[in-house]
Amino acid sequence: MSRDDTVFIMGQGIAERGGSYKVTKGLKKKFGAGRVIDTPIAEASTTGMAVGAAMQGKRPIIELTYIDFTMLGMDMIVNQAAKYNFVTGGTQGLPMVIRTQGGAASGYGIHHTQSLEALFYHIPGLKIAMPATPYDAKGLLATAVRDDHPVLFIEHKLLYNTRGDVPNKEYAIPFGEAALRRAGSDCTVVGYSLMANKCAEAADILADKGIECDVIDLRTLVPMDRGMILESVKKTGRLVIVNEAVKRGSVASDISAWVSENAFEYLKAPVMRISGAVTPVPYSKNLAKEVVPDVQNIISGVKSLVRHKNT
């Protein structure tokens, strides 16, 4: 917002209060009420307002507090924003960022816990960034705001309080470049957002048991660093994809399909998806932990792939 005064941000409770997760704290004081705007609870029209402002030449950021609420703005995201470049014959950009967050946490209930990135992954014309670390969050957000096309910047509610080194200087992480969090030749483990961190945790424990993994944190789903995935699979022959979202129709499913199409001869075992159960997320603490992958699930999955024998 400092380097480009056409950037402005809108959202519910973001200006005065600094946002539900305090992400926009201090912005109103620094940039003023004209550029840091509190909106009513009206996701369809406020998302549309971001679309129109981008068509007019500004660079809006809209915060939709929970990804579950993006459902109210789906026409504006899918029919309007995603298609603008195409419907203008590939000549016009639409520089808007939708910042939102998702992910399961117990006690939040069915409308505050979803991981819906697959819905947007399915729509041509949208880019998706899902940072797992504080360093990546800053670098990817810079790229998102500077991108001339619509970006869904999906944060995770359980990652807001994580700590990590973040340089004060300006930097931008390009989209389409995954991060290799760990190197190993026995199995490729791919994850993103919170699950990328769980993959790294699992890989640490697996290393103690003599199983070495390539851990790939995708960072962005669109564009996706397919090159890094394929290179790794060619080396290890085993692929586990971990995502928190519902298994059916997940991003993991899509990755599994094109890895089969492009690296079949390298595979020593079927591609494995470790995903959320096909269900909404329940309220009760006890039940909630049953429906999303945990570190133990990842460890078991990798072990079974390593033990897999083709008969």
Place this chain on the structure above:
Amino acid sequence: MSVDNGRKINNVDTETLLSIYRKIYTIRHFGEAGIDMYRKGHIYGYFHSYIGEEAIAAGVCEALRDDDYVVSNHRGHGHYIAKGIDLDKMMAELMGKSDGFSGGRAGSMHIIDNSTGNIGGNGIVGAGIPIAIGVAMGIKQEKSDRAVVCFFGDGAANNGTFAESLNLAAIYSLPVIFVIENNGFAATTQVSETSLCENLCDRGKGYGVAGKNVFGNDPVEVLTAARAAVKKIRNGKGPSIIEAKTYRHFGHHVNDPGDYMPKEELEKWNDLDPLSITLQYLKDYNVSKKTIAEINAGIEKKVKQSIKFAENSPEPDTKTFLKDIEAYDI
């Protein structure tokens, strides 16, 4: 409001009237050419004619500057023409040719031309409304006195986007004019069945946006209301609604015979044709038949030229298209 009740002609000089007439005649003639091209198979899919409603687009756009914006809908050719769009490229786009505004990818409902402030059309009823307030927010960010007009129908006026957008326009004092083209039907359903409101412009009251009801087929009445709304925006005083009552001459789109449109209504409104009303004004202003004939000839020539341009334009190249769309599969 009927044609012959001796209404005043409010600060509208001959030049302005002629400008309005040119817009109306161009829209009418281009619309008829479009239907002809459709019947011949050069335009296909959907074509929603603006015939019968021309005075609204012409009257409103006459009040705008070149640097103002227009947001349209699926029935937008009249809006684009009134805002000064290039007929050649529009006809080419309607025919799906490579010299169209979008290289043939968009078609009739999605004409977009930023060079004339035409933010463009939409296949989703009501979607233009939040987009228009977004354009207005963009204007507010740059602190200019530009205006954005959003054209939509009685159908869209019942969509949730209208209610939400009225509220946003009011609280942020956005420089937007909501123009409701009430032509009596939302697709095939009569307005009386879809709303209990006699005047849809009254809906703004609940949100703090003033509305004005006008006879949409009288371009002077439309222009007068538009000028007042534009003045409000230039003075930083925020949004307005103009409801223009009109009627379409045909069904919802080119393949809809309009069986549901009562015959007596069609006949009554045909007598109130905006083109006839405007010609009557020109007569009152002592504009000669010769002048009008010359204007008409010039416009007919331009429309003919646009057809030729479109017919000569090549089909979009498939190899280029397939290469271009790789940009989405990343």
